[in-house]
Amino acid sequence: MGFSAAPGGGPVCACCAEPAVIYQPVQKRHLCGTHIVRDVEARVASTIREAGQIHAGDRIAVGLSGGKDSTALLVILSRLLPSWPGAGLVAITVDEGIAGYRADTIRAAETLTGRLGVEHRIVSFCDLIGDDLDTLLTGREAQACTICGILRKKALTDAARAAGATAIATGHNLDDEAQSVLMNVLRGDLPRLIRNTGTGQSAAFLPRIKPLAAIPEKEIAVYLFVQGLFSVLPECPYTNYALRAGVRTMLAGFENLHPGTMQHLVESKKIIERYCAGTPVMGHLHRCRECGDPCSGDLCQVCRLRHSLGK
């Protein structure tokens, strides 16, 4: 692979003569700090426009854990928002109650929202279900991500509704999306594979948008680093229990050897989605007989979980 070298022995940006900070294997080019920031923001703006994710007057609830992805998302949305007249942001942090992990990221979230002047609300699992996640998981560690995912989604949705939001934005990146596709295939879960929550086609759902879905995880880290916004934060202690951890390592290995693998997986999902549109595999929407929330069966996941936890 040939590239121009900067005086310090490094390649230079494909758009200017500055030293490069990242190589994009799919685009086959190097970019400097200024141009990776422009590039990431332009691609996010394009994702939002193409999918019609934000409209004038919207109030977007941003799920802000304080980690790198949601930090990048809030920074980018706060810069892009003037494109949609009357649109506003509210950041929502869910405190699951994970000792040695969540306190640092909540502090980071508070600092960021203060700096950006964005309204910030914090909700907790204790408020939602009466216990923190560490307590709920005693003896059930292997189910950590399933239990946490169900409760976090509920906490975020309730808080977004309470804040008067018209959509929920989450910081899922390209790596997350590709991992989810492969995990759903490995589980044989076709309905979940093709579920599209981005449109809010049913009035029962708040649309969930993923503006970073086309951006690789590494580019998000670099985007933050070059702007002095990258912090080394702890990783969730329950990560290693998840199927995702193995899928993540495997997919990153493939992507390194065969650039574009993750993008191809996500594109495959979209093709399957189109083929399945309107077919019985999509399932019908029901109302939970206990709480009335929309769900695919008789009871929603949260109420089923409450029963299994004795709550």
Next chain:
Amino acid sequence: MAAPGYLCAGDANLLPATMNVILPDQGIRVMEHGPGTVGTLLQELGINPLEVIVSRNGKLVPEQTVIGGNDQIRIIRIAHGG
């Protein structure tokens, strides 16, 4: 001219170069590394370049960057999630 077996100051480039490499777990390794790239260093360490970002003397650099000499290299793991 130095006596056989000794190096003088002007021969510094003949000395084995030692780089300080700060690993993702904050451990420090002093490595002898001839002219090579960030990519080859990560390969030697068994690290997937997609899972880390790397700085040389405080500045972020891509995998194709040539490193060596007395460079200070920091490898930062990109924590999943957030």
